[in-house]
Amino acid sequence: MVLEWANEHRAELMEDWNLCRAKQLPKPIKPLE
Numbered sequence: 241m242v243l244e245w246a247n248e249h250r251a252e253l254m255e256d257w258n259l260c261r262a263k264q265l266p267k268p269i270k271p272l273e
Contacts, residue, residue: 256269
């Protein structure tokens with residue numbers, strides 16, 4: 241289930257990763273349901 245969630249939110253995860261690398265706060269991502 242986690243892998244499916246990560247696959248569905250891949251773009252958001254990459255955006256958050258880049259924000260964290262730039263020492264900024266990540267944006268919230270919709271959780272598993």
